[in-house]
Amino acid sequence: MPDLCxxxxxxxxxxPREVLDIHRTVSPRYETAAILTKLEQSSRFPMVFFHxxxxxxxxxxxxxxxxxxxxxxxxxxxxxxxxxxxxxxxxQPIQPELKREGPVQEQVFTGKDVNLEILPQLIYHQNxxxxxxxxxxxxxxxxxQTGKSNLSFHxxxxxxxxxxxxxxxxxxxxxxxxxxxxxxxEPMPVSAFIGVHPACSLGALYMGTADVExxxxxxxxxxxxxxxxxxxxxxxxxxxxxxxxxxxxxxxDKRIAEGPFGEFTGYSTxxxxxxxxxxxxxxxxxxxxxxxxxxxLTEHLLLPIPGMEHRLLTLARAAEPATIALKVSxxxxxxxxxxxxxxxxxxxxxxxxMNSDIYVKQVxxxxxxxxxxxxxxxxxxxxLHTRPDKDILIKRFCLGTELDPSCESPGGYTTKIGIDATVxxxxxxPVIKNRVPQALLESIDLSELLEERQL
Numbered sequence: 453m454p455d456l457c458x459x460x461x462x463x464x465x466x467x468p469r470e471v472l473d474i475h476r477t478v479s480p481r482y483e484t485a486a487i488l489t490k491l492e493q494s495s496r497f498p499m500v501f502f503h504x505x506x507x508x509x510x511x512x513x514x515x516x517x518x519x520x521x522x523x524x525x526x527x528x529x530x531x532x533x534x535x536x537x538x539x540x541x542x543x544q545p546i547q548p549e550l551k552r553e554g555p556v557q558e559q560v561f562t563g564k565d566v567n568l569e570i571l572p573q574l575i576y577h578q579n580x581x582x583x584x585x586x587x588x589x590x591x592x593x594x595x596x597q598t599g600k601s602n603l604s605f606h607x608x609x610x611x612x613x614x615x616x617x618x619x620x621x622x623x624x625x626x627x628x629x630x631x632x633x634x635x636x637x638e639p640m641p642v643s644a645f646i647g648v649h650p651a652c653s654l655g656a657l658y659m660g661t662a663d664v665e666x667x668x669x670x671x672x673x674x675x676x677x678x679x680x681x682x683x684x685x686x687x688x689x690x691x692x693x694x695x696x697x698x699x700x701x702x703x704x705d706k707r708i709a710e711g712p713f714g715e716f717t718g719y720s721t722x723x724x725x726x727x728x729x730x731x732x733x734x735x736x737x738x739x740x741x742x743x744x745x746x747x748x749l750t751e752h753l754l755l756p757i758p759g760m761e762h763r764l765l766t767l768a769r770a771a772e773p774a775t776i777a778l779k780v781s782x783x784x785x786x787x788x789x790x791x792x793x794x795x796x797x798x799x800x801x802x803x804x805x806m807n808s809d810i811y812v813k814q815v816x817x818x819x820x821x822x823x824x825x826x827x828x829x830x831x832x833x834x835x836l837h838t839r840p841d842k843d844i845l846i847k848r849f850c851l852g853t854e855l856d857p858s859c860e861s862p863g864g865y866t867t868k869i870g871i872d873a874t875v876x877x878x879x880x881x882p883v884i885k886n887r888v889p890q891a892l893l894e895s896i897d898l899s900e901l902l903e904e905r906q907l
Contacts, residue, residue, distance in 0.1 A: 454526075454649045454651070454674070454693075455555075455648070455649055455693035455694075455695075456513070456516070456647045456648055456649055456693075456694075456695055456741060456743060457741060458649075459516070459526055459649050459650060460499065460501070460513065460516070460741075462525065463499060463522060463525065466525065467521070469498065470498050470499060470519070470521075470522065471498060471499050471501060472491075472498040472499070472500045472501065473501050473503065474487070474500060474501065474502050474503065475503050475504065476504065477504040477505070477506055478502050478504070478505055478506065479505075479506050480505050480506060480507070480508065480512075480572050480573045480574045480575065480584070481573075481575045482575060482576070482577075482578065484500075484502055484505070484512060484514060484574060484744065484746070485574075485576040485577065485746045487500065488500060488514055488515060488746045488749055489746070489749065492749050492750060497515065497518045497519050497750055497751075498515065498518075499513060499514070499515050499516050499518065499522070500513070500514050500515055501513050502514070505572045507573065508570075508571065508572040508573070508742070509570055510570075510571065510572060510740055510741065510742045511741050511742065512572050512574070512741075512742045512743075512744050513647075513741055513742070513743055513744070514743075514744040514745065514746055514751075515745075515746070515749070515750075515751050516650060516653075516743060516751070517650050517653060517654075517751050517754065517755045518749075518750050518751040518754065519750075519754075520534060520754065522650065523650060523654065523754070523755075523758070524537075526649060526650035526651055526654075527650075527651060527654075527673055534758060535758060535761060535762065537673070538654070538673070538758040538759065538762050539762055540672065541655075541669055541671075541672030541673040542658070542660070542669060542672065542762060543672075544672050545664070545665075545668035545669055545671060545672045546668060546671030546672050546674070546675070546676065546677050546678075547665075547667070547668050547671060547677060548667040548668070548670070548671060548677055548678040548679070548680045548689065549677035549678070549679050549680070550680055550681070550682070550689065551679045551680065551681050551692050552681070553681060553692075554679060554680075554681040554691075554692025554693060555692065555693055555737045555738075556645070556681065556690065556691065556692055556693065556694040556695070556696070556697055556735055556736065556737055557681060557684065557697075557735045558735075558736070558737050558738045559735060559736050559737070559738065559740075560684055560733065560734075560735045561733065561734045561735070562684060562685060562732065562733045562734075563732075566613065566614045566731050566732070566733065566734050567613045567614075567734070568610050568612075568613055568614065568615075568616070568698075568731065568734070569610075569613055570734075571584075571586070571610075571696070571742060572584075572742050572744070573610070574586075574587075574744060576713075576714060576746060576747060577713075577714040577720070577748075579712055579714065579720050580711075580712060580713050580714055580720070581609060581710070581711055581712055581713060581723075583609050583610055583611070584609075584610045585607055585608065585609050585610070585713065586607070586608040586610065586616065586644070586646065587607055587744060587745045587746070587747055588605075588646055588647070588653075588743045588744055588745045589605070589606060589607075589608050589644040589645070589646050589698070590603055590604070590605055590644065590645050590646070590648065590652065590653070590656045591603070591604055591605070591606045591618070591626060591642055591643070591644050592642065592643050592644075592645070592688050592689070592690060593626055593629050593630075593640060593641065593642045593688070594629075594641070594687075594688060595629050595632065595662065596629070596632050596633060596636070596638075597632060598662070598663070600662060600663060600665055601665050601666075601667060601688070601689070602625045602626055602629060602662070602665075602666065603655065603656040603658075603665075603666035603667065603670075604624065604625060604626050604656060604657075604666075605653075605656060605657065606618050606619055606620060606626065606644075607619045607713060607747075608644065608698075608729060609710050609711070609713070609726075611708075611728070614700075614730060614731045614732075615728055615729060615730050615731060616698075616728075616729045616731070617708060617710040617726040617727070617728060617729065618642075618702060618726060618727055618728075618729045619710060619711075619713075619724070619726050620726070620727070621810065621853055621854075621855070622810070622851070622853075622854070622864055623810060623851060624810075625662050628662070630702060630727065633702075633704055634704040634705060636704075637704050637705070638704060639701040639702060639703050639704060640701060640702045640704075641686040641687070641688060641700075641701050642686075642688070642699075642700060642701060642702055642729065643683050643686065643688045643690050643697055643698065643699045643700070644697065644698040644729070645690045645691055645694040645696065645697045645698075646694065646695055646696040646697075646698075646742065646743055647694055647695025647696055647740065647741055647742060647743040648691055648693070648694050648695070648743070649674075649693070651670055651673040651674050652670050652678070652691055652694075653755060654670075654673055654755070654758055654759065655667070655669040655670030655671075655672075655673055656670070657755060657756045657758075657759040657760070658759045658762075658763075659759045659760055659762070659763035659764075659809070660763060667680065667689075678691060679691070679692040679693065680692055683697065683699045683733070684699060684733045684735060685699045685700070685732040685733040686699055686700075686701070686732070694737075695736060695737055695740040695741050695742065695743065696734070696735070696736045696737075696740055696742065697733075697734070697735045697736070698729075698731045698733075698734055699731065699732050699733040699734075699735070700729055700730045700731040700732045700733070701729075701730055701732070702727045702728065702729050702730075703727065703728055703730065706727065706728055707725040707726055707727055707728070708725065708726065708728060709723050709724075709725060709726075710723065710724055710725070710726040711723045711724055713747070714747055714748055715747055715748065715855045716747060716748055716752045716753055716783060716855065717748070717783050717784075717855060717856060717857060718748045719857040720857075721854060721855055721857075724854065753783065757780050760780050760809075760811070761778055761779065761780055763808075763809075764778055764780070764786055764805055764808065764809075764812070765777075765778040767804050767805060767808050768788055768801050768804060768805060770804070771800050771801055771803070771804035771805075772790065772797050772800050772801045772804075774790050774791045774792060774793060774797060775788060775789070775790055775801060776789050776790065776791050776820050777789040777820075777824050778824065779824035779825050781824075781825065781827060782827075784811055784812065784813035784814060784852075784853075784856060785813065785814040785815075785816070786805055786812055786814070786815050786816070787816050787818065787824040787830050788801055788805070788815065788816070788817045788818070788824065789817075789818055789819065789820050789822055789823075789824045790817050790818070790819065790820065790874060791819075791820040792819060792820075792874050792877065793877075794877065795874075795876055795877050795878065798817040798843075798870075798872040798874055799845060799870070799872065801815070801817055802815045802817060802845050802870030802871075802872070803845070803870070805870075806845075806847055806850065806868045806870060810851055810852050810853045810864065811853055812868070813852060813856065813866060813868050813869070814868070814869050814870075814871070815868075815869075815870045815871070816830060816833075816834065816870075816871045816873055817870070817871070817872050817873060817874055818830060818833045818837075818873045818874060819833070819837075819873075819874045819875055822873075830873070833873040833874075834871055834873045837872075837873045837874060837875050837876075838871055838872060838873045839876075843871065843872035843873070844869065844870070844871055844872070845869065845870035845871075845872075846867060846868075846869055847867065847868045847869075847870075848867045849865055849867070850865065850866055850867065850868045851864060851865060851866075852864050852865060852866030852868070
């Protein structure tokens, strides 16, 4: 069964230059993040393997899912097939397979032996809280009423040897589960696993209804059951091939200050009150590798896109079957291409998407001939086809995300905007797009006109 290290080795074999090994000792305070930032500023996006992190017994790997090529490689498909593969996994989920044992429990520390300080103590931005964060933790919890398990990414701020804070976005599935435990005045059992094959990360970011278990989506992505094992100190199941697992519980009615922390928007979220995750067991593999995600860089933005685009495209087509394409290119923003048959269709799509999720703040609808993955084409459509007095939809007092620096706090309420950048079917003077004869265009061979060094 593929795991994090087998995937890293696969990338080394297929594209050696996509793995950058750093053998000198680096500081966990800003330096790992600075190296990734410097690479990205130079338009380089390799997976970076830090073999020696100061005061840590474990190496750190970051930017594992930092390119679409690596995401596609992990699923055995091409970049163009990535969205289709994700859709297939959602349509053909495969349940996990429970194993008696797995590598993630080769080493087990419980009770007073739990010490989170053996993990890399990573600090990212100069305005962050002066405490280490775990950014690549996938949390598993179980709904106490339905029995359904849920997977989701959550940042953890380390407090001491056996506790962290846990940031849960309001209204999301884990928050809903926690509120059920809290209303019953009971602790919520949770486990956090770190260091997994990209299929686990992509599956955990599935955006759907609470009755769908993300472990089943992971199986669909892998096209085989994900091996899982029962935790040592609670009844939850975690991937048998993970690198680390933190087991424990989140107490009800107990919150402390967390943050500030620089998030995916590129801005700090400020300070908030978060529940406390008490760790009752730490398990890991021999020679474990700690996986990290530097917030705000490309990997952080890229990883959620397949799951988000799949769900939003489904919702857009349900609202308007004429939807032909959808793209999430920048934070909180969705571009939709529509084969429009009447002028009311764009508003139906905008309404459906703005009502769908806290992470949808802006929706732009364009005509079918506009490439939604090309920001220049989308911006041109807005400039040439949008009539601001007629084609802009403003929705006030919507639930957004507190990760958006413009949102009101507390509560994360915001105003959302929809932009109809389609050509009106009626009531507009005729316009004709510039075109050269298609047959002539196809007959031109640039290689005959330009020297090879000019191409």
